Amino acid sequence: MALYFFRISQGRYSGASDQPFEFDSREAAWTEMTAVCSNLLSGISRGLRPNSEWRMEMLDERRKPVFCIRLTADTLD
Template identity: 70%
Template sequence: MSLYFFRISHGRYSGASDQPSEFESREAAWAEMTRVCANLVGSISRSLKQNAEWHMELLDESSKPVFRIRLVSESLG
C-alpha cells in the first residue's frame, strides 16, 4: 500500500490535502482521482474564467506529482 496526497490548483490558489490517502496500486489511486475529479468538474467549469486553468494532482509520499488532470479555458480570438 502506498500513500498519496491530492493537490488542487486554480490560479494563485494551490492547496494539498493534509491527510494522505492509501491505495494498493497506482491504478487504484488513478481510479479514485478520476472519481473525485468527476464530482468537482461541473461546479468548477461553471465558475472558470476565460484563459484560466484548474488542475488536480495526485502526489506520492515525497510530494512528487504522479498524475495530473487539467481543465483549461482559452479565448481564441
Template identity: 65%
Template sequence: MALYFFRISHGDYAGASDHGTEFESHEDAWAEMTKVCSNFLASISRNLKQNSEWHMELLDEGRKPVFRIRLVAESVG
C-alpha cells in the same frame, strides 16, 4: 500500499491535503482521482474564467506529482 495526497490549483489558489490516502496500486489511485475530479467538474466549469486553468494532482509520499488532470479555458482568435 502506497500513500498519496491530493493537490488542487486554480489561479492564485493551491492547496494540498495534509492527510494521505493509501492505495494498493497506481491504477487504484488513478481510479479514485478520476472519481473525485468528476465530482468537482460541474461546479468548477461553471465558475471557470476565460484564459484560466484548474488542475488536480495526485502526489506520492514524497509530494511529487504522479498524475495530473487539467481543465484549461482558452480564448482563441
C-alpha cells in the same frame, strides 16, 4: 500499500491535502482521482474564467506529482 496526497490548483490558489490517502496500487489511485474529478468538474467549470486553468494532481508520499488532470479555458481570438 502506498500513500498519496491530492493537490488542487486554480489561478494563484494551490493547496494539498494534509492527510494522505492509502491505495493498493497506482491504478487504484488513478481510479479514485478520476472519480473525485468527475464529482467536482461541473461546479468548477461553471466558475472557470476565460484564459484560466484548474488542475488536480496526485502526489506520492514524497509529495512529487504522479498524475495530473487539467481543465483549461482558452480564448481563441
